[in-house]
Amino acid sequence: MDKLEPLDHCYGTTLEEIERTLRYALDIVSDGIWDWNIRTNHVKRSPGWYSMLGHPPDSLPEDVDTWRSVIHPGDFERVMRNFQAYLDGESLIYAEDYRCRCRDGSYLWISDHGRFVEFDEAGKPTRMIGAHRNIHRRKMAALALQRKNDELLALNRKLEGLVEARTEALRQANEALARQVEAAMRLSETDPLTQISNRRHFERSLHGEWQRFQRHGHVTALLMFDLDHFKRINDNHGHQIGDRALVAVSRTVRAALRDEDCFARWGGEEFIALLPETDQGAALLLAERLRLLVSQADPSLPLGLTASFSVAAMQAGEGIESLLKRLDDGLYRAKQQRNCIVGC
Numbered sequence: 071m072d073k074l075e076p077l078d079h080c081y082g083t084t085l086e087e088i089e090r091t092l093r094y095a096l097d098i099v100s101d102g103i104w105d106w107n108i109r110t111n112h113v114k115r116s117p118g119w120y121s122m123l124g125h126p127p128d129s130l131p132e133d134v135d136t137w138r139s140v141i142h143p144g145d146f147e148r149v150m151r152n153f154q155a156y157l158d159g160e161s162l163i164y165a166e167d168y169r170c171r172c173r174d175g176s177y178l179w180i181s182d183h184g185r186f187v188e189f190d191e192a193g194k195p196t197r198m199i200g201a202h203r204n205i206h207r208r209k210m211a212a213l214a215l216q217r218k219n220d221e222l223l224a225l226n227r228k229l230e231g232l233v234e235a236r237t238e239a240l241r242q243a244n245e246a247l248a249r250q251v252e253a254a255m256r257l258s259e260t261d262p263l264t265q266i267s268n269r270r271h272f273e274r275s276l277h278g279e280w281q282r283f284q285r286h287g288h289v290t291a292l293l294m295f296d297l298d299h300f301k302r303i304n305d306n307h308g309h310q311i312g313d314r315a316l317v318a319v320s321r322t323v324r325a326a327l328r329d330e331d332c333f334a335r336w337g338g339e340e341f342i343a344l345l346p347e348t349d350q351g352a353a354l355l356l357a358e359r360l361r362l363l364v365s366q367a368d369p370s371l372p373l374g375l376t377a378s379f380s381v382a383a384m385q386a387g388e389g390i391e392s393l394l395k396r397l398d399d400g401l402y403r404a405k406q407q408r409n410c411i412v413g414c
């Protein structure tokens with residue numbers, strides 16, 4: 071521990087003069103000073119120290135217990151621990167901010183600094199002097215700022231939570247919307263009775279496939295069929311049975327086709343299939359298989375079902391309208407005989 075440099079060369083010659091000079095200096099830089107004789111345990115406190123805490127000068131016992139008794143219980147342990155660490159030489163400085171109880175019971179934040187100033191021959195400290203500074207306003211302002219900061223942090227966390235929740239709600243709403251759009255899309259492309267594609271969807275698929283055929287020349291065929299004497303079925307057995315027959319035929323044919331084949335209800339009791347990567351020969355074989363399947367579509371129906379088929383493969387340089395017309399003409403010819411297949 072550093073010892074104080076002798077002050078006699080500039081502040082006086084006697085010890086008393088030096089002590090007085092020291093007190094003046096401490097009075098200027100602090101609000102209260104304390105001077106502890108470690109050997110006797112006597113503590114002398116300046117008038118400023120008493121007035122800072124609202125006491126008349128020299129009105130309290132001049133010992134260490136007076137100091138202990140005014141420290142705020144919430145600060146007591148920390149202050150004692152650090153003070154002891156200085157006394158034990160574990161800490162090089164003693165400097166603590168804490169609350170001191172005033173005479174009226176209120177507490178004042180002070181900053182306390184102290185150091186040993188005298189030692190015996192063995193180097194043991196015999197005297198310690200310290201200074202108190204009133205830091206109440208600064209400390210209160212700092213605490214208020216800290217509180218404000220904590221409030222802002224809490225608000226920020228709350229806002230972050232709100233934003234997160236809102237983002238999640240928005241994400242879920244978007245997902246629900248996407249599902250609705252997808253369902254609406256599916257609905258707009260589906261025939262309500264048979265649940266296979268409708269004409270609108272088929273035309274879009276046909277357009278795409280036709281463009282691919284133009285670009286890459288991949289063989290693609292179309293197959294169209296029309297149930298025979300369907301009017302008689304309705305007339306003889308009722309519209310409901312007619313509907314059941316349409317559903318049964320749709321299910322049977324859909325199940326017999328590949329996923330990539332687009333199968334649609336073209337109108338009334340007329341159906342159409344788009345068969346990518348299929349040439350005329352393969353499409354004719356498929357039509358024959360379907361012709362047999364249609365007749366077995368629903369054995370529980372009180373009638374026999376047959377259909378007339380037309381098959382046409384895409385041809386280079388031919389437009390969609392012409393292709394469909396060819397298919398239509400083929401079906402017209404098949405209808406002259408019924409329950410048969412016409413390639414065109």
Ligand SMILES: Nc1nc2c(ncn2[C@@H]2O[C@H](COP(=O)(O)OP(=O)(O)OP(=O)(O)O)[C@@H](O)[C@H]2O)c(=O)[nH]1
Nearest residue numbers: 296297298299300301302304309310312313338339
């Ligand atoms: N039950 C039912 N019948 C339908 C539906 N759509 C069309 N039809 C009927 O299908 C029948 C088609 O009759 P037509 O065009 O004369 O043909 P067809 O009786 O099958 O005779 P061909 O085609 O010459 O063999 C009509 O009676 C329509 O009412 C439907 O969704 N449900």
